[in-house]
Amino acid sequence: MMTRISLTNARVIDGSGADPFTATIDVVDHRIVAVRRDGEAATSGAAIEPGTEVIDCAGRTVMPGLTEAHCHISFDNVVSMEAVVATQPEDHALISLKNAQMLMERGFTSLYSAAAAKPRLDVAVRDAIARGLFPGPRIRAASQEMSPSGNLGDIDNNYLQLPRSLAFAITADGVDEFTKAARLAARDGVDNIKINVSGDRDWGHMHADDTTTVIAEEEVAAVVAVAGPRKLMVSAHCTSSEGVKICVRQGVQVVYHAVHADEEARDMLEAAKDRVFVAPALGLPLTMLREAADYGLKWPAERFANLEKELATTRACMRDLHRRGVRVLPGGDYGAFITNPMGTNARDLEHFVDFLGFPPMEVLVAATKHGGALMQRGGELGQLRAGYLADLLVVDGDPLADIRVLQDHDRIEAVMIGGRLVKDRLAEGRRGVERRVAAE
Numbered sequence: 001m002m003t004r005i006s007l008t009n010a011r012v013i014d015g016s017g018a019d020p021f022t023a024t025i026d027v028v029d030h031r032i033v034a035v036r037r038d039g040e041a042a043t044s045g046a047a048i049e050p051g052t053e054v055i056d057c058a059g060r061t062v063m064p065g066l067t068e069a070h071c072h073i074s075f076d077n078v079v080s081m082e083a084v085v086a087t088q089p090e091d092h093a094l095i096s097l098k099n100a101q102m103l104m105e106r107g108f109t110s111l112y113s114a115a116a117a118k119p120r121l122d123v124a125v126r127d128a129i130a131r132g133l134f135p136g137p138r139i140r141a142a143s144q145e146m147s148p149s150g151n152l153g154d155i156d157n158n159y160l161q162l163p164r165s166l167a168f169a170i171t172a173d174g175v176d177e178f179t180k181a182a183r184l185a186a187r188d189g190v191d192n193i194k195i196n197v198s199g200d201r202d203w204g205h206m207h208a209d210d211t212t213t214v215i216a217e218e219e220v221a222a223v224v225a226v227a228g229p230r231k232l233m234v235s236a237h238c239t240s241s242e243g244v245k246i247c248v249r250q251g252v253q254v255v256y257h258a259v260h261a262d263e264e265a266r267d268m269l270e271a272a273k274d275r276v277f278v279a280p281a282l283g284l285p286l287t288m289l290r291e292a293a294d295y296g297l298k299w300p301a302e303r304f305a306n307l308e309k310e311l312a313t314t315r316a317c318m319r320d321l322h323r324r325g326v327r328v329l330p331g332g333d334y335g336a337f338i339t340n341p342m343g344t345n346a347r348d349l350e351h352f353v354d355f356l357g358f359p360p361m362e363v364l365v366a367a368t369k370h371g372g373a374l375m376q377r378g379g380e381l382g383q384l385r386a387g388y389l390a391d392l393l394v395v396d397g398d399p400l401a402d403i404r405v406l407q408d409h410d411r412i413e414a415v416m417i418g419g420r421l422v423k424d425r426l427a428e429g430r431r432g433v434e435r436r437v438a439a440e
């Protein structure tokens with residue numbers, strides 16, 4: 001039997017960047033079959049089919065579900081990488097599922113994973129949801145981080161010798177080891193391979209700070225050569241300028257951070273803007289800078305000064321890339337550190353508005369339309385259009401007037417994924433006389 005749902009009187013933000021309009025959205029089974037603007041519906045006489053469940057969205061915004069572009073469902077508010085390793089795989093899978101569902105409840109219907117903490121955590125959650133065992137968001141599952149020895153994620157410290165099944169990051173050196181790591185990730189069933197191309201702010205002790213490119217270009221090429229024929233995507237932790245250039249030259253599709261990208265690197269990103277996505281992942285450094293004290297963290301003044309500098313550099317770079325038409329997406333390492341807790345992911349949209357100065361509509365387009373493209377389903381995901389998958393939110397409020405309404409769990413009143421209501425706070429109002437199911 002077909003399932004028919006019509007959302008009436010909706011103030012629609014359709015994800016394309018068009019101005020909001022009032023419309024009825026008709027959903028049949030998994031897809032949107034019509035978006036009927038108010039005057040049109042009346043003149044065409046299009047009626048709601050018998051057996052349709054009607055959801056009156058008067059006073060609400062209906063918009064596409066959000067995509068989280070830098071997601072780590074297995075990073076459960078990390079205190080230390082050692083603690084992540086100590087979580088047993090079975091427990092870790094359940095924690096990952098819990099986080100995926102939490103994000104769904106908060107309006108993220110698509111998760112692009114930026115890395116898993118163990119080999120098959122993302123894969124197991126993705127597949128369990130796809131098999132219908134649990135409601136959950138769409139997920140592109142990631143591998144563990146793959147990193148040259150002596151870099152971000154390498155906690156082996158010469159002594160631990162962690163097995164692949166537990167290691168936080170897979171250390172690989174040379175073309176053969178990167179090839180093997182990528183092939184094993186493909187064997188696990190991942191969709192995205194993650195490589196650490198540069199160092200990071202806190203890895204100077206291993207001579208791998210955020211300005212340092214730690215990988216060899218042929219190592220990146222080796223990973224891309226595994227990914228390409230298997231239709232996997234490659235994403236990179238990449239803060240250094242030379243690293244960005246390597247990524248673009250070698251066909252890495254997602255460049256995270258890109259903090260220090262110089263003019264030449266930005267030119268290259270611009271030239272590749274139809275195939276590359278950039279996500280600065282602002283949540284983590286911004287909350288480290290502004291909110292560390294709330295978590296009892298007492299860091300030296302120098303660390304805060306460095307964060308401030310890094311963020312100013314990031315902001316200038318992201319504004320320039322945005323101006324050049326490069327797709328810059330929200331998604332900010334939520335859960336990767338205690339200052340930036342899992343579930344607060346919609347704060348990243350606020351950071352794009354307040355910190356980067358992007359217009360709210362463009363931030364919504366980035367999180368929806370560009371998100372659908374990031375999920376490699378741009379022709380059917382991320383917008384409210386006839387023929388598209390019915391992944392949408394009913395929001396109590398106007399995110400264009402105040403982007404923060406998307407952070408309020410209670411104001412995300414309904415979440416639909418593939419035509420199925422996975423959260424429905426409006427159901428109560430539809431019971432009894434209020435519930436209007438057109439007569440058969």
Ligand SMILES: [Zn+2]
Pocket residue numbers: 070072114115333336
């Ligand atoms: Zn990350």
